[in-house]
Amino acid sequence: MKKISKQKIKHILLGKNINEGLLGRTAIYALLLIIGFVYIYPMIKMFAYSIKDLEDLVNPTVQWIPTKIYLENYRTSWIVLSYGKTLLFSLTVTLIPAILQTITTSLTGYALAKFKIRGKAIIFGLILMTYLVPQQVYMIPRFVLFDKLGILESAWAIIFPATFGQGLSSAIFILIFYQFFRMQPKALDESAEIDGANNYQIFFRIGVPLAAPAYITAFLFSFVWYWNETYISSLFIGSDLYTLQLKLLNFASQFSLADGLTQQAVNEAIKYSATILIILPVLIVYIIMQKWFVEGVDRTGITGE
Amino acid sequence: MAVKPMKRKKRETLVAWSFLSIWVIGFLVFTMIPLFTSLYYSMSEVILDGEGIKVSFVWFENYKQVFSSPEGFNFLKSVSDFAIEIIFKVPIITVFAIIIAVMLNQKIKGRGFFRAIYFLPVIIASGPVINQLIYQGVATIPIIEEMGILSFINSTFTETLARPISNIFSELIVILWFSGVQILLFIAALQKIDKYTYEAAMIDGAGPWESFWKITIPALKSMVLVSVVFTIINLATFSENAAILHIKNNMFALETGFGFSSAIAWLYFIVLVIILGIFFLIFKLFNRERGRR
The missing domain is CATH 1.20.5 (Single alpha-helices involved in coiled-coils or other helix-helix interfaces)
Incomplete structure (x- = not known):
């Protein structure tokens, strides 16, 4: 017992x-x-x-x-940040690169997943290389190149590399799309082909719709990473134009001038409010799209075999 | 009939490259050519004037300067700090991410809520925001200072080691903030484990502890490498990393300039490759050990 x-x-x-x-x-x-x-x-x-x-x-x-x-x-930090204007510019250098990068990396991932290409291993190696080599190594020649093209200190300096799949963490997105497209059943493509669809039609009518989760996940991650990026953007668009993050970077110096304990406390409070204002847009996106972020890694099969 | 498959193959190749072309062009223009240019700059004296840039080849002068000038020393110091810190940070982040992932993978209420919280830092952790957090002193756990851990570290280790290690303790919370993506990776791997494996093991008399080590951990093995690589690259390119700030700041410094900056960028890359190599080797050795047993 x-x-x-x-x-x-x-x-x-x-x-x-x-x-x-x-x-x-x-x-x-x-x-x-x-x-x-x-x-x-x-x-x-x-x-x-x-x-x-x-x-x-x-x-x-x-x-x-x-x-x-x-x-x-x-109110104070809203004015100091010139929030409306800065937010608009921040969105320009965040949304546009994110959308274009998602499109290009999906095309690349699709090609690698669906077609027999000679030298595929080499291409994969190069893609991996773009991930492993830090941006710092090639940012100076890019700076010179953008200077020659006259696109420094404009949103184009961020948009161009993203458009051509050389933006922030592009390699990760290519791999996400590669995994996802590879998991799609071949039979679907074949039956579409028998029905007379060409490769592009197959991509747009079957590949893209079925890969919607991958598109959403890639776009969201791209959006957030571009939003939070300051190193490259401060170099390429730094001196006249500001994103919200760059404003925050300079905020501290602007508000550290006054001394005295009381003033210091007020400054702290203002800095806090500025930080909150800056994370607010991504926070809202996160609250709405939370499921896509958190489950996206699963669904896209990036962890694949 | 024999012609048709040939034609088809050719067409497919063409289509494939049309899909790839944007990336290939981008790779050549924005990565490959800049990469070689950067290597060339790193062995050149690059002078900027009103009209444009003048480049003259000087072999390894810039690299020599790195090891013989104050700017170079500052850079080398921050790189060695970074290297030491990363050797500690990577295991901390990986183990932490595994623990959280295993806990979140249990059948618990509010799983979605917890996941949302643990992923939150990925959304808001930009350089300036993290700077604010560290500056405001909310990045550390008060107990660490109260227990005198920092002063203990400073008195036990040599200066080169003490600085990075005490950095780690004073930014412990922020370090954990870098584990959001890794947690998701491990959760994804955990969900692939067939739950019947656990049942079978239980029938064979394995306790929870044994199943954890014999089933769960091996299943996470492949993901550990992915997570480690992600962690290293993520930390290495984080915008407030002192080492990469040196690269940017030297670009427009009077004594140094583009050539010197390119040289330290390449040195930084080499250090990064070595760090990746070390972790890769550890991973390999660890795997072989397990395989033998």
């Missing part, structure tokens, strides 16, 4: 598998929650600070929840 009850307790606590027992479950939830909190803690802190007014900022008893919602910080 005793033995059985002991086993029962053990079963409830530990379960047949780690994840089934009470102990294991609690531990997993606790860990996930704690680490999850560590992840979003900076965001919560930033947000809480950004809506504090001067009184709350200097009041040590007000930590997390401000006594009232104060939006003046946002």
Whole structure:
């Protein structure tokens, strides 16, 4: 008897598998929650600070929840960032490259997945190379080239390489499309061919629609990576035009001038509000398209065999 | 009849290259030619004036300058910091991503919610934003400073090692922020494991611990390499990385310029290849060890 009850307790606590027992479950939830909190803690802190007014900022008893919602910080950073104009430019150098890069990399991936090409291994090697060689190595000649073409300090300097599949992480997207197109059943293409469709028709009528998840995922990742990129964009479009991220980069220096503790606290709050304003657009996209980001890696079969 | 397949093959090749052509043109114009030009610049003195650029070949002068000038030393210091940091960061990120992925792969409530949180940093982690976080001091865990871990590190290791290691501790949270994509990769790999494998193992008397090491971990093996490569490249090209900032800053510096910048860019690439090589080797050795057992 005793033995059985002991086993029962053990079963409830530990379960047949780690994840089934009470102990294991609690531990997993606790860990996930704690680490999850560590992840979003900076965001919560930033947000809480950004809506504090001067009184709350200097009041040590007000930590997390401000006594009232104060939006003046946002107004200030909105003006300093010239938000409307900058957002528009940010979107220009983010959306357009992302769309074009997605199209080109899908064409490349399709060709590699569906056709017998001599030297395919070499092409794959070169694609991998574009991923492994850091942009820094070829950015100086690109800079000179763009200067000659007269497209420095314009959105074209970002758009051109993306259009030709040489943008940010293009190689990853080619591989995503390659995997995805390769998984499509050949029978579909063959039956379309028998019905008299040519290769381009097969691509547009069968390949593209069936690959919609890959397109969405690639576009979203491309969008986010371009949005967050500052190294290359500050070099190519830096001195007169600004993306939101580049503005933030300079924001700190603009607001560190005033001294005094109170002023410093206000500056911090303004900086926080500026940071929130800058992550807001991608955050909104993420909240709406969350499923595509998180499940996209699965669906596109990038992990493939 | 014999002609037709030939024709078809030819047509298909043409179609294939038409699909590929945009990438091929782009590769030649924006990558291949710049790559050789960059190599050429790195062995040249490049002077910019109002009219254009003048390039004169100087063999390895720029590379010599890297090892003999203050700018060069600054660069080398940040590269060695980067190399040491990455050797620590990559295992931290990989192990962390595996743990989170295994936990998220359990049948738990709110899985979607947790996944959304753990992926959030990928969305918002740009250079300037992370800079803000580090600057505001929200990037570290307060306990680390309170327990005096940093001062312990500074007193135990030599200066070259202490700096990067204490960097790692003071930016621990930010390091974890770089694991979003890797977590997804591991989850995807975990979902490919047939759940009957676990059942079969259980019938054979394997406990959860054994199944974890004998089934789960081997299934993640191939993904580890992908994840490690992604992590290295991601960290290496992150816009606030001190080493790559040197490359950009030297482009328009008076004493150095394009030639010197190209040279350090190539040196940086070589270091990167070595780091990738080391991890690749570790991975290979580790695999062989397992295979023998």
